[in-house]
Amino acid sequence: MSYELPYLALQPKAASNARRQLGMTQATAADQSGLPLHKIxxxxxxxxxPDEPFLVDLRAFYEGRGHRFDDTPEPGAKAKAQGKVFPAGVVADAEPDDEGSTPTGARSARAQPTEVHHMRIALKGDAIGHALxxxxxxxxxxxxxxxxxxxxxxLIGGLSERSQATHAEVLKLMAENGRLYARLFGRDIxxxxxxxxxxGKKVPSTHADLLHRRQADAHKAANGDREALRRKQAAKPADTLLSALFG
Incomplete structure (x- = not known):
């Protein structure tokens, strides 16, 4: 099911139309733009x-090839047109009258309680997109x-070596993501x-060094190394516990 995203730099349908009008396949667009195919x-x-930098880059790529987009609606345009946005920024439905109907153009409204979640991201620019x-x-x-x-x-009881390796790889990837989430908020564990x-040229002297070696490609990919990201995506599931931890 598709959805409308009026607050983003680019809509899914607009991106698809732009690509087709330029005669590109999704793979071609990814290759020429340098953006991840799976995201497109x-x-x-x-x-x-997707994250905003991805949308901005994808839009700029199509515009750079000569495609012109319709103007993106301003944030809250739909709510404003329906009379649901008020000076204080509260979005609410107009109060119904005694008969239960809402008068057209009614100015009176009951503010609805809302919950806002805010996260302060420490990284900026491309660093956010790479980490994500x-x-x-x-x-x-x-x-x-x-x-x-x-x-x-x-015969020996317990999980098979392959199952142990699979679970160890899951935990390793979750650990990588935990460190990357911390990095987004400015904490470099x-x-x-x-x-x-x-x-891998430095002999680990601390567990931090060992962690860095184990997560080498994750570090590189988070800093924009696309080859490192490709290696991670193309890697086969580990067969042994050691390869899951150190591979």
């Missing part, structure tokens, strides 16, 4: 709300792994890794 697919399908790309890729991988059946070794630690 899910956004056009209308079941995914890695988080989303990890979540997709986690979803796939969690669907795998649990197998036991009946374990400190910033050195280039030597990420390249």
């Amino acid at each position: 697919k899910r956004f056009e399908a209308g079941n995914y709300i 790309d890695v988080i989303e890729a990890n979540e997709d991988r986690i979803d796939e792994l969690l669907k795998q059946p649990v197998k036991e070794e009946w 374990g400190g910033a890794p050195s280039a030597e630690a990420l390249d």
Whole structure:
């Protein structure tokens, strides 16, 4: 089911129309724009709300190829047209009269209680998009792994080595996402890794160094290294516990 997103820089239908009018496949648009193919697919399908930098970049890409979009509605335009936005910024339905109907153009209204969630993101610009790309890729991988059946070794008891490896990989990816979420809010757990630690050239002297080595591609991808992100997305499920932890 599609949905309307009047407050975003680009609508799913507008993006799809722009791509088709330019004679591009989704794969071509992703390749030429440098934006993730899975995001373009899910956004056009209308079941995914991407981050604002992605939408701005996708719109700029199509406009740079000569496509012209209709003006994007201003935030709250629909509510304003329906008379539901008031000077204080409260959105509410007009009060019904004694007969239960709402008079056209009625000015009186009862403010409805609302709940607002606010998060202060510390990262700026492309850094937010890169981090979210890695988080989303990890979540997709986690979803796939969690669907795998649990197998036991009946002769020796307990989980099979493959099942242990699968679960260890899930926990590893969740740990990566936990660190990336902390980074979004300005908390760099374990400190910033050195280039030597990420390249595996430095012998770990602390558990922070070991964490950096294990999450090397996650660090690189979160800093814009698309090859690192591709490696993470193309990696096969681990066969052993050691490969799940260190692979």
